[in-house]
Amino acid sequence: MENDTNSLRRLKTIEGHLRGIVRMVEEDAYCIDVIRQIQAVEAALNKVSSRILENHLNSCVITAIKGDNLKERERVLGEITEVFEMANKV
Template identity: 50%
Template sequence: MQTETKPKVMNRLNRIEGQVRGIARMVEEDRYCIDILTQLQAVRAALSRVESEVLKDHMDHCVIGAIAGDDLADRKAKATELIELLGRASR
């Protein structure tokens, strides 16, 4: 992961961790289901943004590096990884 990406991702993950703890408290306190569901949607959206950031970093750093490099096996490996990742995401 690139140096400038890591702190941003860690900051977002720490916030998400706090959100999840807050949701657990809401469940313990028997809060209204719609309020809990709203917070769950917010966490899912935040995780999606983190996922996008990590994927962008991977493309910019790892995949572009492999494409620009001379190692054919590395290029194929990076392409295979992305295809498998996208396949898992579509399930």
């Protein structure tokens, strides 16, 4: 994966947000407030994940599909299938 500065910046922001949640738990914050913050982090992670997947589809997957290497094409398509299967289990 090439350096995606936007995703990296978002992940660092999420990291700070997560540290804030840890502090909330340590300080015995109201449970619903903690849950809302956790949900916000989950949504932010999902957004970053979608962006990284989109970049992967537009670069690595397209390259593999257009290429002549059948094994590489099957491997990449298998990875994409696996990602979607995992997403459906969550």
